[in-house]
Amino acid sequence: MLICLNYQDYQLCGTENRDGARHCRQCGKVLRFILNFLNPGSFVDARYRIVRLIGWGSFGAVYEAESVENPDLHVALKETFDLDACKNFQQEFALLQTLQHPNLPAFHELFTSEGNGYLVMDLCAGPSLAEVLKEEVTISEAQALEYLLPICDLLSYLHHQTPPLVHRDLKPANLRLTPEGQIKLVDFGLYKVMQVGTLHRSARLQSSPYLPPEQLRGGTDQRGDIYGLGATLYHLLTRVEPLNAIDRLLLSPDPLLPLCHYNPLISPHVNAAVLKAMQMKPEDRFADAEALKRALFNPPSA
Numbered sequence: 001m002l003i004c005l006n007y008q009d010y011q012l013c014g015t016e017n018r019d020g021a022r023h024c025r026q027c028g029k030v031l032r033f034i035l036n037f038l039n040p041g042s043f044v045d046a047r048y049r050i051v052r053l054i055g056w057g058s059f060g061a062v063y064e065a066e067s068v069e070n071p072d073l074h075v076a077l078k079e080t081f082d083l084d085a086c087k088n089f090q091q092e093f094a095l096l097q098t099l100q101h102p103n104l105p106a107f108h109e110l111f112t113s114e115g116n117g118y119l120v121m122d123l124c125a126g127p128s129l130a131e132v133l134k135e136e137v138t139i140s141e142a143q144a145l146e147y148l149l150p151i152c153d154l155l156s157y158l159h160h161q162t163p164p165l166v167h168r169d170l171k172p173a174n175l176r177l178t179p180e181g182q183i184k185l186v187d188f189g190l191y192k193v194m195q196v197g198t199l200h201r202s203a204r205l206q207s208s209p210y211l212p213p214e215q216l217r218g219g220t221d222q223r224g225d226i227y228g229l230g231a232t233l234y235h236l237l238t239r240v241e242p243l244n245a246i247d248r249l250l251l252s253p254d255p256l257l258p259l260c261h262y263n264p265l266i267s268p269h270v271n272a273a274v275l276k277a278m279q280m281k282p283e284d285r286f287a288d289a290e291a292l293k294r295a296l297f298n299p300p301s302a
Contacts, residue, residue, distance in 0.1 A: 086117025129172035155289035170228030171210035213245035230277025
């Protein structure tokens with residue numbers, strides 16, 4: 001299939017089109033700028049059949065795929081066009097395979113096929129929190145905290161690995177609710193093993209409202225995930241996407257408004273905890289996920 005990358009009114013079209021199409025069926029423009037992804041029914045490495053495209057970006061895609069050997073087994077198949085990145089991910093993948101946590105999917109294998117890399121993991125079939133946010137349903141403070149309490153514990157688990165594991169892309173779209181009511185942190189190809197004194201660059205850096213400012217400069221650590229979790233909570237509790245770090249860096253004073261500006265029902269301690277998690281300087285945030293959890297779930301005594 002062809003994904004239209006034309007812009008209309010400053011918005012990316014992103015419409016799926018059939019192979020061989022010359023004009024986009026949505027915006028009508030010539031399909032000059034496109035991404036080419038696998039069609040449903042296509043096979044990868046003769047072992048997986050593509051069921052549907054789940055999500056995509058300029059460096060690859062995520063598909064639901066069916067195991068040819070076991071048709072009842074459906075997995076998430078993450079494709080990357082950067083074969084070198086896939087090869088460099090081998091050591092990190094070996095570490096990911098050892099992880100066992102109820103809020104992580106299991107990782108099955110990493111392989112290459114026809115010039116692309118593929119990461120196979122459990123399929124989380126439920127909606128993401130980004131999809132929940134699109135619904136016309138208010139998310140209460142209690143519900144939002146219920147969603148993210150397990151993620152605080154998960155971050156503690158990841159950050160205490162040796163060496164620490166940092167997700168680097170914590171946002172509503174990467175938090176999925178399973179049919180059983182669990183929440184899972186997905187998009188694991190972005191995990192980075194953090195070495196002391198070393199900065200890691202990601203090819204997928206964008207001006208996302210959930211990315212900490214230091215990551216835009218190429219480096220982050222565990223406190224970057226604290227920022228992403230805080231920004232996710234901000235969005236859930238206010239239904240307003242937080243300002244991205246670039247806008248916050250360019251303007252003084254910091255234009256980020258407190259959560260209670262949008263939602264007066266927010267508890268003062270939750271408001272304060274989220275704003276602290278989203279501080280521009282890493283040293284001004286919570287030192288770890290345990291501290292953030294205590295601030296969110298243990299209001300100060302009167």
